Amino acid sequence: MMKANSLDPRTKIFIVAIISTLGILYRDIKILSLIFVITLVLAFILNHDLLYVIKRLKRLLIVVFFIAFVQSVLTNQGEVLIQFYGVNILTDYGLLKAAEFILRIGIIILASVIITTSSRREILQGLVQLKIPYEIVFMVTTAIKFLPMLRDEAINMFTAIQLRGLDFKKIGFGKKLKVYKYLLLPIIISSILKAKELSIVMEMRGLRAYPTRTSYRQLSFSLKDYATMGISVIITIMFVVLN
Amino acid sequence: MKDNIEIKNINFKYPKSDLLFNAFSLDLNMGETTFLIGDNGSGKTTLSKLIMGILKISSGSISIDNKGIDQCTLGEIGKSIGYVFQNPDHQIFGQSVIEEMSFVPILLGNDSIETIDKADKLLDNFGLLHKRESLPFKLSFGEKRRLAIASTLMREPRYIILDEPLVSLDMNNMDIIKITINELRRTGKGLLVISHNEDFANEYADRVIKIQDGRIAYDESK
């Protein structure tokens, strides 16, 4: 079955571009929250599996919160909320900054989710029809495919080494480090080898044989797309004017 | 006498797929050689990964010697059950074949000299001694497969799961693996061999279980 939502990927790129720009330009936390909520709603409309995606991003979210926390600790302005032996841990200004940061990152993450509701092929086609050179687009979309591959490689390796009787939770920090170091090189090497194999396969199917290529599937805007883009523009203008 | 793996009423499905195992139950005797046969996609590899805890069941229970695997870490399970992946690239990391064999045991505190001695012996048994210093990535598929099995044996697990050990091997390599399987049986190790090759199963199995679409199609003991 084709992807359930029928919005042209270029429309999504358009919306995401607007949202990202607004997210960067505005500082006020109330406005950022509004943008965040709108993005969340959009992401949910386009991707009903949103909860599943968020679950998979758990680790990333932990890192984000950690960075936000560190940011707030290092910010010393404003009223102090929590102190620890004379060191300011939390100030209200720091908290605000942290919240801003989290919202911004949230907007970016949700924007990416919106883009990924189109398949890689559709995104590629969209960018190509927007007159971006094929080679660049292809490099980017292949790189996107690569990240999950890298992640899977890493997980496989960690699983395999534990299955050799290595109980990760019971070894000391120093040994843990040794294991990470040991696995780092193989993960990188095996990913590079895979990439090389893949590139050979692609070239043997004619990639870069000619400066251009045909596209079997052409994207064309439907009424839905024009309507969506039109509404987005109107809302954006209203948004900017009211703020 | 508890020397078994008990799979009770398990449910499992891959994300965005249909239910593969539905209230599935099976008892495996860790003292004998069991073959799991069936076509690609039938669930045999998945079942082996569920036993090892690599994949998690959504309901039901799996116990090894009466201890639920949900209470064990991968490392603990790996201590008593050896697992050889279908694709040896998934479990080969070292900078040299000998390092591949000895890294984990030495890290866990075993004596270096003894470990390396043991590793050399195993490499010799598997015809890999001459490749001792080679980069594992550069070995041929058959050699990698043998290396994967050899390094699993370093820990002397009492039960070994082999996922499609013969696939993609030439006659030579296949013979080496078959001889190995015989040796393991002779020394009293239990085996779970996953294969889609029924002749292979009939020749070596104490018990043959056929899996089809997540169900047991038949279960015969010799």
Place this chain on the structure above:
Amino acid sequence: MGAIEVRNLSFKYKEGEPYILKNVNFSVKPGEILGISGKSGIGKSTLCKCICGIIPKLQKGTMTGEVFLFNENILDKQISEIVTKIGIVFQNPVTQLFSPTIEDELVFGPENLCISREEIDNRLQHTLKILDIEKFRYKNPNKLSGGEQQLIAIGAVLMMEPEIYIFDEILSFVDKEAKKRIINIIRELKKEKKTIIMVDHDIENMDIADKILYI
């Protein structure tokens, strides 16, 4: 006039390492099926890569001797010309499939060759039918079994309509069911007078070959 002629081919990957291929000589007539067999690790895959130009154009090494495709030295030809004449399917289906859907995967090759959309559509319908994979058209290749994935990999090469096919141990990761289907496809190709080189370490799979080369 041979479809493929290999003369005194020797090859090694690195200086200081032994030669993997030593003075290999053989030729294949158009429409013939050549089986290549030998122990694992002996260089069959390396030979395949030399025949279709992957070596030395995409992978480096020291190569002496010559490979001729339809009487033209392969070194004189660009990859873009070579891929219209010769297609190769490798052993592991997983590293050959990279598109989000089967359809995308199949049309990738002809798209690169600037084939018209109508023609691509024709070929697509034809290939989906021969391989009996119509129902997988919009599916993600990752969700298929090894045997089915290999069928897709073969299909992707069929779409390019080369004259020569190289099958490098394509039956390795494939179950009985898929094996039958693949061998039938090879039979069909033979009927269409295509030239085929089949590498396999299992002689039994090579019933269909006209002659066999042992390395």
